[in-house]
Amino acid sequence: MALTGNISGRNSRPAQGGSPKMTPAQASGFLARGYKAMQRGDFNEAGGCCSLVLKHFPDAKEAHFLVGLIGIESGDWATAKRAFRNVVSIDENHGAGWAQLARCCVTMGQYNLAEKALQNAMASRPEDPLVLDVIGNVHSLLGDQIEALRWFDMAKAAAKSSFFDLSRAKALTFLGRLDEAREALEAVLKEKPDAAIAHWMVSRLEAVSDDTHLSEMQEIAARMPSDHPDASFLHYAIGKEFEDLGAWDEAFSAYETGAKARRGHVRFDEAEERGLFETLETVLTPAWFAAQNSGHDDPAPIFVVGQPRTGTTLIERIITAHSEVESAGELQQFSMAMKRVSETSSPRPMTAEIVRKIAGDDMKALGQLYLETTKAVRGSSAHFVDKLPVNYLYVPLIAAALPNAKIIHIVRDPIDSCFASYKQLFAEAYYHSYDQEEMARHHVRYRKLMDRWREVVGSRMLDVVYEDTVADLEPNARKIIDFLGLDWQDACLNFHDQKAAVTTASAAQVRERVHTRSVGRWKEFEQHLGPMKSVLKNAGLVKSTA
Incomplete structure (x- = not known):
């Protein structure tokens, strides 16, 4: 560099x-x-x-x-x-500095500051393709995939290299332009055949019907050091394609190898997470919630919460198919607002100290700050969806700070939920998901917390069961729209026809009609999931006959 x-x-x-x-x-x-x-x-x-x-x-x-x-x-x-x-x-006039500052701000959920830094970066008229690429990534993180693609295109043109086709492929996938995404990834691989991330992205575009690409990735993995930062991408991609072909044992072996590789590059402090959950339960009690008598009355926000890979994107798409609702993406604003109102700072997403402090602060100020910091991404519709799954941690605070906001919690079978996360390579989150027992213990804590939140907020939160929704879409979609206080629109059943971008791991899948292929998928891998199943069974979350 x-x-x-x-x-x-x-x-x-x-x-x-x-x-x-x-x-x-x-x-x-x-x-x-x-x-x-x-x-x-x-x-x-x-x-x-x-x-x-x-x-x-x-x-x-x-x-x-x-x-x-x-x-x-x-x-x-x-x-x-x-x-x-x-x-x-x-x-x-340092365009690269402004671009990187915008990247930092948007990653930290400081969207207004990010917008200002981004404007200064663009005003500097950068020509360096690396800077153009960073600007494109900031637009992507802000949810504007069309503008992101424009900057990625400029980066590629300036470099006269396929290096930037990787960024282009990401934006094209989010926009549902999957054929173009594949072309971009093929250009990357032509120039750099061993590009693990490109292979991983190719594997996610569609289900495979033969082992051509799989064999190619296996050859690359065989010569790549096991501790290489990109090794996990290859192994997860190999696992996904083995799963497409119904080779369950081979798929699990690849997922397990990928998880171990990823675990070697990320840190998960389970004791710290346990302390956070205990603090949430002991501080945000029914008595605390009953004592909160003020909040911001804006009814615009709709929070979709739960574990990752449990159907949160599916539910979001059903909701945003309604003409009065837009997607704001997976926002960090609520936790950032908690830090600012409580005047605390931490490099960690959330800490027990922040929870204790915010519980004694002004809930209306918390709601007001959240709404101010979402203006740049919420669109012009009457309502917007904040689909950050981990917001489940803050349900009582959301309900107190925004008493007219709607909260929808997605529930999925415990083992399906845990295994779906275990076989997914995440970016910079969910570090508990790379070990079966850690994943399961996290899920037990999450379930216990959600039971507590039902006691605290009552009817303010709607539970939506993933399995019920995919088995019988219309009555469950109608229940959701009714809970939101909106008039029914048939478009909510045709969510897959939406043209809006999707910036999650489900970007390709949600272009399909609703299906039940993922229900009970864990059973194909049951003989390998003993550690995960044992933890869940001991917690009473798995029936003894399962």
């Missing part, structure tokens, strides 16, 4: 106290070393190089930029955001 410039001129003044011991040439050398360290995942050395340069050249925008990239690569978005703010403070 190239440096953003040389350490010279007014933007790289030496530290106070006389001439620096480090020369500009030496500083450039340390930054080059830092970039190499970052690329091999040695964030300590990369950060040390930056600190050394900034000690002597505190206004070196190149060093601040590298700090930001290290923050992104290591998942420390708050540090990344501060670093890119420093970059654009030093050089207000």
Whole structure:
């Protein structure tokens, strides 16, 4: 990765106290070393190089930029955001800095700030294809896949390379243009045949009927180191295609290998999650909820919550097929509003401390801030759907802060739910899903919490059973629309005809009519799911005869 410039001129003044011991040439050398360290995942050395340069050249925008990239690569978005703010403070025309700042803000759920940074990035008229690609990704994260595709197209044209077809394929998949997505992925693989992420994306476009692509991926996996960051993509793709072909044992073996590979690159602190769930239950009690007498009265928000891979996207599509409802995507705004109102900060999505503090704060202010920060993505319809599954954690807070909002909770068979997550490669979430027992214990905690929330909020939340919905769509769709207080529209039965983008793992599948293929799928893998099944059975979530 190239440096953003040389350490010279007014933007790289030496530290106070006389001439620096480090020369500009030496500083450039340390930054080059830092970039190499970052690329091999040695964030300590990369950060040390930056600190050394900034000690002597505190206004070196190149060093601040590298700090930001290290923050992104290591998942420390708050540090990344501060670093890119420093970059654009030093050089207000730094298009790459503005683009990366927008990326940080949108990832952290700070959409208004992201929009402002994005406008500055575009105003800088960037020509670097890497910057054009980042701008496209920000548009994608903001939910505008058409605009995202336009920037990805510009990136590809500027680079004259298929490298950026990977981003194009992502946007095209979200837009339902699957044939074009396949063409883009084929262009990537022609240029880079071992591109694991491209193979993974190809595998998800449709069910396969032969093992041509499968055999190709197996050959690549055989020569790829098991600890390679992209190895998990290949194994999940191999598992998916074995499953398409009904080769259940081979599919599970690939999923298990992929899960172990992914576990080696992510961290899950189960004790911390357990503490968070316990705090939620003990703080957000029926008595606490009854004492909340104010909130923002806007009826626009509709929250669809639950576990991932349980039909949340299906239900969202049924709802957004209605003319009075738009999809806002999977938003981080509610948890971000909790942090801002409680005046707490944490690199983690949520902590027990934040829950304890927000419970004593003004619920109306919480609702108001959520609504203000969703303006950029909610559209112009009377209602919008926030489909972030993990919002199930905050059901009482949502109900108190937004007393006229609707909350729909999707329920799915416990083993189907757990296995559906276990065989899915997620981006930066659901780290419990890469181990059978951890996945099952998480599900037990989730079920217990939702039982508690039914006691707290009562009829404010509607449970929708996935299996019932796919088995008999119309009565269940009508129940949902009635709960929302909307007039029935037949379009809700034809949700698959929608042209709107879908930015979830279900992007290709939801273009289909409703089906029951996924119901009871776990039974094909039953002999391999002993650890998962045992945890669920001991918790009373699986019948002894199952």
